[in-house]
Amino acid sequence: MNVTARRGAPRRDEPSARDRLIATATELFYQDGIRAIGIDTVLAKSGVAKSTLYRNFGSKDELIAAVAAEQDRRFWQWWDHIEQANARSPRMVVEALFIGIVELISRPTFRGCPFINVAIEFPDRTHPGTAVACANKQTVRQRLRELSTAMGARNPARLGDQLALLMDGAYGQAVTIGTSNLREDLLSAVAKLIDGESDHD
Amino acid sequence: MNVTARRGAPRRDEPSARDRLIATATELFYQDGIRAIGIDTVLAKSGVAKSTLYRNFGSKDELIAAVAAEQDRRFWQWWDHIEQANARSPRMVVEALFIGIVELISRPTFRGCPFINVAIEFPDRTHPGTAVACANKQTVRQRLRELSTAMGARNPARLGDQLALLMDGAYGQAVTIGTSNLREDLLSAVAKLIDGESDHD
DNA sequence: CTATAATCAGACAGACCGGTACCTTTATAG
DNA sequence: CTATAAAGGTACCGGTCTGTCTGATTATAG
Incomplete structure (x- = not known):
């Protein structure tokens, strides 16, 4: 009330x-x-x-879907804001995205990635909420591929997908073992993955 | 029935x-x-x-905990088997673990990491099932740190945690966007992370 | 002023939930 | 043969779940 x-x-x-x-x-x-x-x-x-x-x-299912859609909207608003603030360097965009994620994850109210959560609670991918969640993850992957292309990666699809892997890993860990050292671990991993795909490698 | x-x-x-x-x-x-x-x-x-x-x-909660404990038991049985089969090379152990995870994840019945799932459905960490799940993730992290030490990593704690990040990322992705290219993406990321922590770097 | 659309209030239905209580049946150990 | 422990069968309880229905109230548009 x-x-x-x-x-x-x-x-x-x-x-x-x-x-x-x-x-x-x-x-x-x-x-x-x-x-x-x-x-x-x-x-x-x-x-x-x-x-x-x-x-x-x-129905409740449609409310769930509307909630997921709202979270999706907010997520991309956050993402776009970071892209615009670092428009000159795609690598800085990626790093800023991961720093932002660490900040989100470190909040005491953090309870995991809301998109993964709905997909786990409603494994049927035709559930309207889960459909929104899967679309979000698809787009994240695509946007990270585009950033990898802009970074000049040898294999941008691979690098983008690996960065997505790291992001979802951060969410999953936060739910079970918290966030100690997360910032350093994550940023160093991002650097290692990017450098491993650079032309001067 | x-x-x-x-x-x-x-x-x-x-x-x-x-x-x-x-x-x-x-x-x-x-x-x-x-x-x-x-x-x-x-x-x-x-x-x-x-x-x-x-x-x-x-109670149902205790049944949930017993189920989680059984899955934990099976998980370590699987892990130990892979460690024993590659006892001579810690790096081969790590690679075999990730290959094994890709195989698990690629199965049509795969529905995410059961430990993360219970922690998401029951966010209260004192829930008996969630407690088992968190303990599992803690031990995974520790075991990966030990393997990183055995691999001679400069910063084994960091490398171990980064590998754990990658593992949980693979689980999360599989729930939402499936497993296309997962094997190559994951193994190449593992290699990049390990090589980035090697002494000859 | 009036029509309309958006809203709250609340009763109700039918299914399902976790959990309890009591009784019967059966394999095994002694 | 008998005592015991493990199990199945079933009825039941109070609570909660999603969803429906009817009716009263109010701001706004015309």
Whole structure:
């Protein structure tokens, strides 16, 4: 019960029930697990009526998908911001991305990669949420391949995929054994992988 | 209902109800997700009575922990076998481990690392199953550090942790984008990481 | 002022959940 | 042969789950 809800249509300065649902569900699903959180909990914390949830999303699965889509949007916003801030050097972009990931992972609220999480909780790849998650990972891989090309790697597809491997590894480790030395380990590994694909090697 | 169960104590050549429960739960939990599978499904497929489950384990959480412990046991059995088969060269051990992981991951029934999965479904690290999972990852990291020491790495702790990062990355990727090129990507990354820590570098 | 669309409130349904209790059956050990 | 331990069968409990339905309320657009 975080929100004092009001009956009737929302004022123009108020967030819509849809937005409140996505915001609340994003946090609850991520912190406790999707299957662990019932819609009643989401409704209570967001102050939204059950009928409004089902009018907007039709099912819990579709709410899950909307949450995943919102996380995908935020993720690429974060990524694009880092790309723009380091536009002159693709290698700096890659390094900044990994530094950013270390910062995300080091937060006490970090609970793993939300895309991997939904894919694990809903292994059926046709699940609408899992479909969003898989698309996200595909795009990450492609973007890292493009950065590898820009870095002049001999085998950019390989380097990109290896960097993606490292990223997902960081997520997985954080869930089980935490983040000690993660920054140094990760950045040194990135450097070794990039240098191993450089032309002057 | 896979098993035709019989009333009364098991014959000596029959597996105990406990073993059947663990075997069935291991498969069902892994394929569909732990929270997605109710104990009634485990009971139906194993042919065990509900009272027997609770006499043996006390709760679903303890069954989850027993399943994780069994997977941990199998995992180290697999690992030790690879170490023994390549006892002369620690580098060959590492490469064989990664080749083995690629083979596991490439199987159609592969559904991610079971230890990461339980930690994601039950983020509370005091959960008995998650505790087993975290201990497994800790030991993997330590064993890879030992192998890195045996390989003569300049910074064995770092190399070991980086190899662990790569392993968990492979698990995460397999859940979302499959395994194309995984073998080459992974083995080449392992080589780059090891060579980057070698004395003759 | 009125029509409309968005919202909250709450009761309800039917399935499923983990867990308990009690009783019967059977293999084995002594 | 008998005691014991391990097991299956089944009914049941209270809680929770997703989802439906009906109705009252309110801001905004025209």
